[in-house]
Amino acid sequence: MRKHFPRIVLGLLCLFILLGHASWNWRIPFISVLEDYLYDARVRVSMPGTVDDRIVIVDIDEKSLAGIGRWPWGRNVIAELVRKLTDDYQVAVIGFDVVFAEPDDSSGLKVLDRIASEALQGDAAFQRALNGLRPTLDYDRQLADTLRGRPVVLGYHFSHEHHARHAGLLPEPVFPAGSFAGRNESFLSWQGFGANLPELQLAAGSAGHFNPLVDPDGSSRRVPLVVKYQDAYYEALSLAVVRRLLGNSQLSLGFPDDGAEIEWVDVHSDGGVLRIPVDDEAGALVPYRGPAKSFPYISAVDVLNGAISPETLAGRIVLVGASAPGLMDLRTTPVGGVYPGVEVHANLIGGMLSDTIKARPGYLMALELVGMLLVGILLVLLLPLLSPFRASLLALAALALTSGFNYALWYGAGLVLPLAPTLLLILVLYALNMSWGFFVETHAKRQFADLFGQYVPPELVDEMAKDPESYSMEGRNEELTILFSDIRSFTALSEGMNPRELTQLMNEYLGAMTALVRANRGTLDKYIGDAIMAFWGAPVADPENARHALSTALAMQRVVRELAEPFRARGWPELHIGIGLNTGVVTVGDMGSPVRKAYTVMGDAVNLASRLESITKIYGVDIVVGEATRNKLDDFSFRELDRVRVKGKEVPVAIYEPLGLTAEVPPEALEALREWQHFLRLYRAQNWEQAELQLFNLQRQAPDRRLYALYQERVATLRSQPPASDWDGVTAFQSK
Known part of the structure; x- marks a missing residue:
């Protein structure tokens, strides 16, 4: 042991550093990135890859834009879409992944009102006609009337910007201000919002935000089910849709111990309690089923035209979103770099209903630390004593057991146990022990190669390493x-x-x-x-x-x-x-x-x-x-x-x-080169007539050559505007 003391000390230092990362005493960005990568790999390996037809996406696609017109559509069209879905197709609930933040003036009612109050103020016939037409021209009111009493959940968004605007009307919070006083809550807090028109929100009643949690690498792995705004608490679109599906069921949050951080969201209904695991920010991991198009897509125009069979939509959850270029909300996700935002909500709704959302409870940190400590101590003490072959077998066994146990928790218990720190610990300790002698014996040469290897090709580094003192x-x-x-x-x-x-x-x-x-x-x-x-x-x-x-x-x-x-x-x-x-x-x-x-x-x-x-x-x-x-x-x-x-x-x-x-240059090219050199001599001698004639002969051989056209323009200019007596034939460039 005395012989291997330096290696053991370095190994323990590595263990200490990685334990500090795992316990959140400090964070190492590279390990966090690796953890995200391993999480994404587990998602891709374990996702079913099937289509969930319980949730249908009514798509505002290019076909719909071609059939109805450019976006935004009149609210009368949206009202008809809602009516078709609920009355004709008997869908269970509709969630909108769009915001109706601005009044709809497309009917011309605003213009008619101005005329009625100005030019035709005294025209009683016009006033009567306008009042009679108003219900058919007030598209926002038509949509509000359609929403009232129907199972529709509107969408809106929050903003982090310091001077964020406050547009539209928020729904009633799911928890009023002060609901969690004294709790160790860490809900995400927002500065502003973009919500729906008040009359639409009041008519629908239910609404949810569609803000995902974007990780540092730009990927959307979580959605905050409950967020905080001005001390009140608001739910996500996916959660609002599920609650509406279950009859506007009650909501409660799970704090396992007094003062502990939130670990789950409970949806109470007549059928029991639907428990959704979340992290300390109330973020739920999105259980992606597969790549894009893991849910049925139906063109909105086909719904409006009644071209869809009733059984396709009856009893289904419908999310209205857009895939048309310029409208599509694209996300980076573990299963695709370009992923429709509406499918993020669909995956989360499906996960809530199927109980497939993974959990990361607080006790997993203790399990991770104990596992790292056991594996680390074992490898720190044994690897220096083993031959390279046996050390490799031990490291491989540790990797296999750690990965297998982690995947068993993932697949069998639905738990997300961090994997990167333990795997990295095994690899670092193995690499440290296997390379110790090599690095000690060739320290000077390797130091040189590592230094220059950042800048020059490996082939030259190998050549330089033969005599490092010369460089x-x-x-x-x-x-x-x-x-x-x-x-x-x-x-x-x-x-x-x-x-x-x-x-x-x-x-x-x-x-x-x-x-x-x-x-x-x-x-x-x-x-x-x-x-x-x-x-x-x-x-x-x-x-x-x-x-x-x-x-x-x-x-x-x-x-x-x-x-x-x-x-x-x-x-x-x-x-x-x-x-x-x-x-x-x-x-x-x-x-x-x-x-x-x-x-x-x-x-x-x-x-x-x-x-x-x-x-x-x-x-x-x-x-x-x-x-x-x-x-x-x-x-x-x-x-x-x-x-x-x-x-x-x-x-x-x-x-x-x-x-x-x-x-290797063809003879005709060499001949053209000699003629060109003769032209340059004539050009610099200011013999414009002979130079132009020589250039004409060259252009006949290569009429498309830009160089000849350039000098033709120059000769013409210099011939009409002779240069100064000190002209030396030099072209000056003033720009870079």
């Missing part, structure tokens, strides 16, 4: 070649794609481009949105840095063209990129602030490379290289594009388009 992250001046690439018209491209497809496209594109940089010994500096910055020649010296950078640029253009066909097959747009290359002395090293650093490059040569990329579209070429890069590659052929003075630099530089290895 340093301290800033130094070095001649490097820098590459900038950027997708053209990316803003327009991204606006035409949904977020998931855009993410997939960018991942495939950046993955392919990054692989090319690494394959050619480049260092990937950073991604700047859709742009890529890389450099060659550091941290590992590369005398051929210009050649490797240009080879990468040419390969990037080739691969982008190859991606066009598979992208087109998936309905994605074809990409076009511009690339700027420049070689020069820059400062390279670990730069940044104490909060964040990066191994990067700075200097005029870097700025010029960025400017060259931005002007590729001006000259209609894919790649622009600087003069210094071109001078290092004698076996390549280049077309000189111009001599430019970019913003921030007074000295002009020549810029070039690479055509490829001279030995």
